[in-house]
Amino acid sequence: MNISSNSKLYLLSCLFLTLCTLGQAQITKVPTENDFETVLNKAERIVKLADGHYFIDFGKAYFGTVVLHSKQLQKDSLIVRLGEKLTEINQIDRNPGGTIRYQQVKLDQVNANQNMVVNLLADKRNTKPGAIHLPESFGVIMPFRYCEIENLKIPIEELEIWQKGYYYQFNDEAGTFTSSDTVLNAVWDLCKHTIKATSFAGYYVDGDRERIPYEADAYINQLSHYAVDNVYSIARRTNEYFVEHPTWPTEWLLHTVLLYYQDYMYTGDKEMLEKYYDVLKIRTLMDLEREDGLISSKSAKLDGEFKLELGFKKANTRVRDIVDWPAGQKDTGWKLAKKEGERDGYEMVAINTVVNSFYYYNLFLMSEIADCLGKTKDATFFKKKSKKLKKVINNKLFDKSRGIYIDGEGTNHASLHANMFPLAFDLVPEKNKKSVSEFIKTRGMACSVYGAQYLLDALYKANESEYALKLITDTTHDRTWWNMIEIGSTMALEAWDMKYKPNSDWNHAWGTAPLNVITRQMWGVTPKTPGFASVQIKPQLTNLQFSEIKVPTLKGSIEAKYIVSDKNEQIYEIKLPKGMNGEFVLPNSKIKVLLNNCIIKNKKIVKLNEGINTLQIQQ
Known part of the structure; x- marks a missing residue:
């Protein structure tokens, strides 16, 4: 069966698909202001700091700006400060670090009897051509919870102050959860608000630093969004975006099939699968296979021509394995607390277990997709390949003496990641689940907030619900969702703490794993058909x-x-x-x-x- 195609033919097919896409506005239309909702939040607390100087807490961070309405004219200037983080009680952090947001704006005067929208300065990085652009009617928006106003010469009682937040259409009552565990409830609330507030772009973006969709971010975002609302247009728009805009880590590419499969399972609509079936086949990376069925991003087959087939615009785009993010200091030059980053000491060998676990799951899902589309030969083809690969992984990448998976070919090192991904993707035979899950439980939360999605999935699949719940509700250290709440964020962080990723933001939907895990695994509610x-x-x-x-x-x-x-x-x-x-x-x-x-x-x-x-x- 010849899966590869000539790159020229592929580019022509992509052009054809794009033209087809333009004719299907119900899926692909660029979001307009009519797709979004706004909220005007009043202050939960207003504190007088000094004469004419007030601190305002709106309770939760949203992407937006501030609207003022005064009953009196103030001809003098007014200073307005917005931020996500405090340095101490009632004081906005003016140098918050990383990509935590802060901005100060000076208004020349305060007009009477009209709404004044505070005009913010655009960030250079998240408004450049590669970023998702917002409707012009939004103006410039940023994430913030707190506001300060200084040099107010009129009585505060004469001034109304609102936080104007933007988000994609969202039904707050569509998905709800409560339980006897108050910490679990707080984590759910944190994650649910993250999904709502980070929808401001009309695509699943990676937070405010870049405002760019990435497949791994989008997959967790998608699962969590499905747990709280039945609006699927933002997911479909993002999935189609990846056809023309794939991103470079090997595992990110290998999320593409997962994204489309979940869309089908939740909507029951085959249209997206039919439309992009050939793209999905290429994104499995099966063209990189060696004779035994294992793949590697270091393969000579990952040449410029194949990168163009994958959808990259440049033949020299760098594609490499990531395992977890952030990677180690040796890869990034960052001064991380852990030199290996969030990889639990993972040995980055050419044939690695995480990538091949993703590859197996891609083949398995493609057999399901081909079957639902009536492509019987392809369904059989992918099913045979997945069964073969499962056997190879368990023969070559599993240490029988220890009962656990090693990081890859040529190393004896075994990490959390080398074991949680096979378990999450149903690669582990029943007889080995106990030894694998017992090893996983010795590692704690030795992964990032992204990796936590697969750690929790793996634990519930191994019936380790007690330990999984302990991880979700842990309050004893900083590698927890409780830490995000404790440090003052109302959205999930990009990393467990700033010390683990110094350029992190405070509004990253890929940190919402508990939201979908509570629904899909703890309560176990999933589409059977x-x-x-x-x-x-x-x-x-x-x-x-x-x-x-x-x-x-x-x-x-x-x-x-x-x-x-x-x-x-x-x-x-x-x-x-x-x-x-x-x-x-x-x-x-x-x-x-x-x-x-x-x-x-x-x-x-x-x-x-x-x-x-x-x-x-x-x-």
Whole structure:
């Protein structure tokens, strides 16, 4: 089967696809101001610091600016300061470091009886040609929570102050969650607000520093967005963006198939898969295979012609493995607290386990995609390749004596990453899951906020829900979501703390793994069939005494409640919308279960119907 194509033909096909794209405005249209919503937030606190000098806290950071409305004219100038971070209580940090935002603006005067929008200065980096540009009507916006005004000569009571925030259309009530764990609830709230506020560009961007979409950022953003709203246009627009704008890390390219597959599973719409099927085949990187099926970014096959086929504009674009981000000091020159960055000492060998785990998952998903599109030969082709690769990985990259995966060919070093990715992607045979998960549990949070997505996925797939919950709700050190809250951010950080990535921003949606993990893994709510015609619910609510969740779908919301009774009985009430059925997966078939007061015997899967389903589980 010849997968590669001549680069000239490929470029012509890309042009054809682009022309087709222009004719399908429902998917690809550039967002306009009508796609966005604005909020005018009043101050939660106003504190007088000195005569004419006030501190304002709006409660949460949004991307936007400040609007003033005065009942009196002030002919003298007014100083306005906006920022994300404080140096101490009631004082904005004027030198916050990294890409944490601060700006000062001077108004010549304050007009009476009209709304005055504070005009901010544009950032050179996030408004250059490669960045996503906003509708002109927005003006310049930045993320901020706090405001100071100085040299106010009129009474503060005569002045109204609003934080004007911009975000893509968002339904706050579509996806909700609460539980008996207050830290878990706070982490959910942090992540949910991040998804809402970082949608300001109409694409999934990497935060305010660059405002550029990257596949790995977008994938976590996509999963988390799907957990709280059923608006899929921003995901589809971003996915199409990657057709013409791939990014360089090997693993980022290998997220492309994952992005399109999740779009299909949540929407049930095959159009995107049909349209970009050939692009997805190329993005699996199967052209880099050596004889045994393993791939490497150091392969001679990754030449200029193939880079053009991948969609890069330049044949000399550098493509290399990243494993986790930020990488080590030796790669970046940054003065990181850990010389190896967030890689847990990963040995960067040519044939590495993380890249090939991604490759396996790409092949597996392509077999599913080909099957749904009726491409029977391709489905068989990809299925055979994935099975072969799974066997090779487990033969060549697994240390049987230790029961764990090594970082790659030619090294004996074993890292968190070399084990959590195979586990997350269902590469680990059942007999090895215990040794792999036990090793993972010795490493703690030895990965970045990006890597945490796959660490948590891996733990729940290995039924290590207690340890996973501990990681999500940990309050004892700085490599936690609680640390993000403690230092004062209301959005997820790009890294656990500034010392781990000195140029970090405070508004990075790739830090929202708990949001989608709570929905997809802890509560276990996932589409069993495309478009949620059928749902699978496989909860692992370890250590929670109660919880409620609402999960948005195109068919309506799935609503579920959980409580542990005084008799230590687990009670679930699950309400499925009209036209949806499902299955509830039990931990084993030996427990006593009642469904709507009827005893269910010797079953591990309980069928659910539209409407209310009540389960009583006795251990």
